[in-house]
Amino acid sequence: MPAPDARHPELLAYRAEFPLLDRAVYLNTCSLGARSERSRKRLESFLADWDELGARAWYRRWLGELDGLRDDFGSILGVPGDEISLAPNVSSALAVIASALDPIHRGDQPSLDRLSAAGVPAGSGPRTRVVTTALDFPTIGHQWLARAPLGVELVVVPSTDGVTVDLGAIAAAVDERTALAAIGHVFFTTGARNDAAALARICHERGALLLVDAYQATGIVPTDLSGDEIDIYVSGTLKWLFGGPGMAFLRVRPALREALVPTTTGWFSSARQFAFAVDELALAPDGRRYELGTPSVPSAAIARGGTELVREIGVERLGERTRDLGQLVIGLAEAAGLVVRAVRDAEWRGGIVPIAVADPKPVVDALAGEGIIVDFRPGIVRCSPAFYNTEDEIRLLIDRLAARVARGDRAFS
Ligand SMILES: Cc1ncc(COP(=O)(O)O)c(C=O)c1O
Known part of the structure; x- marks a missing residue:
């Protein structure tokens, strides 16, 4: 022992x-990581900046803090911070991604060609299916069940032992009708870890994308996103990042940005956010293109206490x-x-x-x-x-x- x-x-x-x-x-x-004194101090600084600077805190401090948080997430995962998109929770991040998959479900050829150019040989024809497993977190399934009226079909791979899901069963479920497999890196009830590299191979051989819900893995499962394996990675700060509620994030492999254009959007995703142009939507070229509206800055402050610890310990x-x-x-x-x-x-x-x-x-x-x-x-x-x-x-x-x-x-x- x-x-x-x-x-x-x-x-x-x-x-x-x-x-x-x-x-x-x-x-x-x-369920919820404990809160460190670093998070309390960072939250107190946020409050002090608010009292001292009012709205000037946005430009003098808070936008920089948000960039700092993107950098923290990036450094934990081996990629630059500008590849990270902040989200208030994983569900919102998934909703943005789900919106970007609609053309692929419809079989829009230019979108499929862009996927192929990014190393996911999607071929031609509609890909109406999303594959997940019986042990995944409910919000994964809900995103695509909600799209049933658009013709999207959720395929749920069962677990035979109640602890793991067999890779062979996942491989059998992913086929030329599959747009995406959305699967946990670590299952939230059983703690079983999935082999992300093997999942990526299964998906990519069949022209499908892989989304990894890493909420139960980030901070304890060493992960390097700089390769071409994981197409879409979602996670948040509640658990093994010791960063409390209100902050999550998404990372889309940069080569896929042109293929995955969100229709659920907001002004933080704009390339010219501070032009305040109501009649122009040019999405940011970096990870911000998948963001929505004003992020929760107090949540970011609390979260940075956790990411600081995780980076320090490793x-x-x-x-x-x-x-x-x-x-x-x-x-x-x-x-x-x-x-x-x-x-x-x-x-x-x-x-x-x-x-x-x-x-x-x-x-x-x-x-x-x-x-x-x-x-x-x-x-x-x-x-x-x-x-x-x-x-x-x-x-x-x-x-x-x-x-x-x-x-x-x-x-x-
Ligand atoms: C695997 C997993 N995914 C997602 C979530 C949470 O999703 P959201 O941030 O949308 O509440 C949790 C836990 O709360 C989880 O354990």
Whole structure:
């Protein structure tokens, strides 16, 4: 069983930066990462600038902060900040992308030719389908279900084990009718990680695009977007970026910008934003072309506290520690007779470890009463230790969880 605290003792010092960790055994980062003091300081600076400068804060500070945040996201993912598009949440980013796919669904030949020129041999004819999986986050499916009246069809690949989705099944579902496969980098309930490079190969061989929903991966799964694999990457700050609500982002592979022209848009996407021309729409040549309206600057300030930490520690180290702690959860839970529904190979896991409990809500509520915060989904207790948790906290969780279940409060499924 791993000894995470011995492997990365230096990371324990960061606990002092997170006030929540003094108040609770917090093992729910997959829902919401804890807030660091860096985020509080950055939010206070935002407020001070507002009081001191009023609207001048836009030009003197805030537009620069937004660029800084784009740079932060870019540096975490190996690409320049001007390839990043800010969004208030992943759903909005997906809505922008969905609007850009409409011509491809219709089979508009110039759009298909532009895709082919960008290395996605889309051929000819309508591509009405979008492929996702049964384990993906609902907003992925909803974007394209909402387009059913336009003739778009959502294909949902099932999971046979309830934890992973077989690559072969995805390969069988993606065909010459597919515009896009939209799949999580790490599944939000089971924590299973998908092979983005293999997914990209499957999609590109069939002339389809790949969208990766990396919300449960960014910050713990080292990812370099500078290659040609992932066409569209969406993520946000709530979880493993420790950046709170209100900020998400999108990155479209630059070679695809001419092929993917959004019709859901806003003035932050304009090439000449400050010309204020109501009768002109020229989309920005860089990542801003997929943005909408005024971003939430306080959210950006809070988010930058998190991205600063992630860049300082590094995704590699954060991922190692997160998976070490997850492995400890698995080992202790199984030793206590609990049923773990996670991938065993740490390399193919994100930060979530689901433990089977038939009726998890009362168990999770009771643990919260004891100061241990975890989460649940139907049939499972979701534990998600982050780099700031300790071995002792995990021992306590498993001890209390096993006792609750053993007492017959709730049976395993
Ligand atoms: C995998 C995944 N995608 C998306 C979201 C959230 O989407 P949105 O930013 O639209 O609320 C979450 C969690 O909230 C998630 O876990």
